[in-house]
Amino acid sequence: MRNIVNISLPPELDKVVVDAVKKGKFATKSEFFRMLVRLWEEGKLVEDIERSLRELKSGKGKLLRSLADLRS
Numbered sequence: 001m002r003n004i005v006n007i008s009l010p011p012e013l014d015k016v017v018v019d020a021v022k023k024g025k026f027a028t029k030s031e032f033f034r035m036l037v038r039l040w041e042e043g044k045l046v047e048d049i050e051r052s053l054r055e056l057k058s059g060k061g062k063l064l065r066s067l068a069d070l071r072s
Helices: 013-020 029-058
Strands: none
Touching: 013 029
């Protein structure tokens, strides 16, 4: 089931979305915004990975080599 979300855009941002749909990059305005949400989620994942790598490099993290390492 999908939820409906209504947003308000200034004319210049709406034009960006409309142009992207007209150029065939997206089938609908909804597809455009779904792509934005996916990119935002990917960005959060990248931030989490980068933070974990910094923790490992600073000695604050623990490198897990197997699922058994989760228990120790």
